[in-house]
Amino acid sequence: MVNSGKGLENVYIDQSSICYIDGFGGKLYYRGYSIEELAEMSSFEEVTFLLWYGELPTKKELEEFSKELARSRKLPEELLDLLYRIPKTAHPMGALRTAVSFLGNLNGEPSATPEDVFRKGISVTAKIPVIVATLYRIKNGLDPIEPSTKLSHAANFLYMLHGEKPPKEWEKAMDVALILYAEHEINASTLTVMTVGSTLSDYYSAIVAGIGALKGPLHGGAVEGAIRQFMEIGSPEKVEEWFFNALKEKRRIMGAGHRVYKTYDPRAKVFKKYARLLGDKTLYEIAERLERLVLEHLGKKGVSINVDYWSGIVFHAMGIPIELYTTIFAMGRIAGWTAHLAEYISHNRLIRPRLQYVGEIGKKYVPVEMR
Ligand SMILES: CC(C)(COP(=O)(O)OP(=O)(O)OC[C@H]1O[C@@H](n2cnc3c(N)ncnc32)[C@H](O)[C@@H]1OP(=O)(O)O)[C@@H](O)C(=O)NCCC(=O)NCCS
CATH class of the missing domain: 1.10.230.10 (Cytochrome P450-Terp, domain 2)
Known part of the structure; x- marks a missing residue:
């Protein structure tokens, strides 16, 4: 092989100030803060703000950010109609991919600036748990539940899934799960998101591709x-x-x-x-x-x-069916995907590595009737 290890092992494709992993020491930091401290003391809303804007929010910034996320939960009617038409046999990650792609058709102009990425990021981050809970209820013959604007991101998901406000310890555990899944440097799905973004394609196309990559059993699956x-x-x-x-x-x-x-x-x-x-x-x-x-x-x-x-x-x-677990990973990881996309396109260069060719060259073409 030339240069890199197979599977891009240990290849650094850029510099970043979002996340640091010490793979031998077993340590992880988001923007310099240890994952243990964030899991214990923070919230998904706060961690998302931190990942996107680089600093912990002030109280006022956090309130505004959380309110905006909550206000963005409601799904467009056209999307709701579509969710009823997705085959009940579909895996929820496949259904989520379709739903986010559809949202892109309602709102998919190119994302050329980090601000534009964050604007769309709020909308999609807010809607993913709503899409997942709605799909689950439709599949099980239950009426979908309207999102609440009063509950936290984690509590609203559990509320929309089960139809009742979750106990405090479930809300905390879900919040912690979303924090733990929020970000992890340049894993397979984040690289996918960045690769699509690097072509200056739109935000939704990048996120849809990321969902596809996350779904695999060697990654989020x-x-x-x-x-x-x-x-x-x-x-x-x-x-x-x-x-x-x-x-x-x-x-x-x-x-x-x-x-x-x-x-x-x-x-x-x-x-x-x-x-x-x-x-x-x-x-x-x-x-x-x-x-x-x-x-x-x-x-x-x-x-x-x-x-x-x-x-x-x-x-x-928490009574959640197994087939939804990877979608919970996606609910968290959307924060990291969005952070990396914004960071990368702010100094964009097309991602285009090489493959070392080991086939033959100079073969003579033989017309089909003579083969
Ligand atoms: C995540 C994963 C794909 C990383 O793979 P990788 O870095 O390419 O590691 P390799 O496939 O080169 O494995 C190195 C060695 O460890 C072994 N190994 C790695 N993961 C293993 C696992 N989950 N179970 C058993 N053996 C494993 C391999 O068989 C290989 O052994 P060998 O050298 O004797 O052939 C791999 O560990 C895996 O398949 N894990 C299970 C799926 C999973 O949990 N994914 C979530 C990741 S967060």
């Missing part, structure tokens, strides 16, 4: 894979046999391994705390036993526990 694997194992006594069979079959343990972290993902530590607090006891025990085996047998390869390992147990505790 792992959150669904992780909890399904705990359910497949079924009971704590079966963990060991399942694990060694998985190794024999060369199956990947979902929620384990990371391109950048070679030690325990700091976000997973926070999720683990909430899983212990709120989660189903059997699932927690299965996950904990499997975690011990992963660390013992795969740790020497640098495989540890990532953000998607424990989060599903937290969402499951």
Whole structure:
């Protein structure tokens, strides 16, 4: 290979002041603030402001920003009609992709300035949880619920999903989840968003592409894979046999391994705390036993526990169906996608790497009837 590692491993494509990951030390900072402190003390609204504008908001700025997000929740009627027509068999990430793409057709002029990106970012960030909750209710034959302008971003999602205001501890856990998922440097979906943005295409096209990238099981889709694997194992006594069979079959343990972290993902530590607090006891025990085996047998390869390992147990505790878990990741990550898009286009250069050609050249064309 020329220059770079496969999969762009360790390739730096630009400079950024949004997020720092210490993959060996297991540390993560958004704009210089540690993830542990933000998860404990901040809110998704505040973290989004921080990621976009570079500083924590004043009280007044936070109030205005939160109000604007809340005011932007309502879906256009045309989109509501469309949500009824998306096949009930669609995965919610596919349905979300369609919905955001449709929004782009209502409001998709090119985004050439960071201000324009942030203006659209507020609208889409506000609407993603509303779209997801509405899709869920339509699919289950329930009437969609109007968004509230009084509730926080996290509480409004749970309210629209379940039809009642969530208990405080659920609101906090959802808020923490959105903070933990909000940003993570140049992962596969953020690179995708930046690549589309670098062509000077519009904001919605970039975000739709990001949703597509996030959906895959090696990226955001792992959150669904992780909890399904705990359910497949079924009971704590079966963990060991399942694990060694998985190794024999060369199956990947979902929620384990990371391109950048070679030690325990700091976000997973926070999720683990909430899983212990709120989660189903059997699932927690299965996950904990499997975690011990992963660390013992795969740790020497640098495989540890990532953000998607424990989060599903937290969402499951709030009565959320598994197929929605990746959309919760998207609800958080829209903040990081938007921040990076704005940062990148403010000093834009088309993203266009190379592939090292290893095929033949100079072959003679043979007409089809002679082959
Ligand atoms: C995230 C992921 C794609 C990163 O992959 P990567 O950086 O390309 O790592 P590699 O595929 O090169 O793996 C390196 C080694 O660790 C092993 N490995 C990595 N992740 C593993 C996992 N989840 N389970 C078992 N083995 C794993 C590989 O088999 C490989 O072993 P080998 O050298 O003996 O062949 C990978 O860890 C993975 O598939 N994880 C499961 C999906 C997941 O949880 N994704 C969410 C990420 S936040």
